[in-house]
Amino acid sequence: MKSFWNERYSSEEYAYGVQPNDFLVEAAKRLPTASRILSLGEGEGRNAAFLAKCGHKVTAVDQSEIGLLKTEKLAASQGCTVETVVSDLREYEIGEQKWNAIVSIFCHVPSELRRVLYPKIRAGLKTGGVLIVEAYAPEQLKRNSGGPKEADLLVSLDELQTQFAGFEIAYTQALTRVIQEGLFHQGVSDVTQFIGINPKDAV
Ligand SMILES: C[S@@+](CC[C@H](N)C(=O)[O-])C[C@H]1O[C@@H](n2cnc3c(N)ncnc32)[C@H](O)[C@@H]1O
Structure with missing residues (x-):
């Protein structure tokens, strides 16, 4: 998969554009100033650069070194910096009580990895701390507007609600919406959106 993503990111163009994901832009309004934010599967940096430009301290992790080089370039072109970490999420150490926010925008990993990643x-x-997720939903399989073609990589609202039981749910929705992000996310899409807050008495 790493080679797939390196190849996708190997052209000058940004595969998902340079504009941030619009759901993230709205969700980020709730973050305290100068938050420490981890972005999972950041790719070419459109979301990390946006968050850094807002004054947050952003770490972007992705398996694709080519994507993260573009992340650094995009951030520099916008007058900000993003810390980048080339790593498979299987190995990456997220740490304990470290982040004000963790962001996962269209970061699709197999269900066996999600079960390890969620805890x-x-x-x-x-x-x-705030968890912000937008992912393609299982209903997206019938469409050709973006996202993985493997059912196991898609994320339902039910899964997030179950895995993050005990979180304060600030916003959650399964919806059909139009997405226009670069070359590969284009058109009517079925997505899962989730904003959850790690509660005081976290289990
Ligand atoms: C559809 S792209 C989304 C990129 C970015 N979040 C965005 O919205 O523009 C999915 C990204 O997840 C990354 N990814 C998928 N599985 C991964 C894994 N196991 N470890 C690290 N990165 C992974 C890919 O390398 C790719 O950059």
């Missing part, structure tokens, strides 16, 4: 995300968020 790490839970542990990695500070008390009051």
